[in-house]
Amino acid sequence: MGGLIAAHYADRHPDRVRGLVLAGPAGVKAADPARIAAFKRRSLRHRFFWAVATVLWNAGATPQAFARALPFRWSPSAVRGYATRRWRALEFLDGDANAFDALVEYAAGVIMMRGVSERSMSLLLKPLGQARTEIGPVVERTPADLPVTFLYGAHDWMSPASGAEVVERMRANGRANVRCAILDDAGHYAFVDQPEKSHEVIEHALRKARWR
Secondary structure (H helix, E strand, O other), X not given: OHHHHHHHHHHHOHHHOOOEEEEOOOOOOOOOHHHHHHHHHOOHHHHHHHHHHHHHHHOOOOHHHHHHXXXXXXXXXXXXXXXXXXXXXXXXXXXXXXXXXXXXXXXXXXXXXXXXXXXXXXXXXXXXXXXXXXXXXXXXXXXXXXXXXXXXXXXXXXXXXXXXXXXXXXXXXXXXXXXXXXXXXXXOOHHHHOHHHXXXXXXXXXXXXXXX
């Protein structure tokens, strides 16, 4: 969501932006109809899931709303499991149990809290993070002197290849100040899975932005 909004802001107000860093952005390119059709052909269960997800999403239902509908203990428990298995949070926190508990409490609170961006999700995105208006062309038409960096984890479900394709096209059109960084052993939250490498990428982008 943040990357989508930032891209449109940079396009409309380039005089207020010195650089653009898009971390695992949604909606870089339009969904592949063949891929969706292949998903629905896998089984009756997949077709049913897609139909239900589409109806609920277009009606304004969100993952956050689902989390709030669960008994209160379930959501923090799910966040704790995700933080342990996917974020490897205890490892990065050097085994600090109190810090880990605080992270779980914060993340669960954010997920369950009502917010303005949640209400706009179905307006900006289609089900499963597909773009209603793809932002790849938006990024490509930003001013030539605006540094652009895409940051992905190699296992990001938002498709690192989509950002790499945008950067490749921009370079083919003469843009030298663009980059797509894909970090190994990281997912959608690359800055959580690989904090030091993410910091290096962002620091490099900031140095580029200082010259604009």
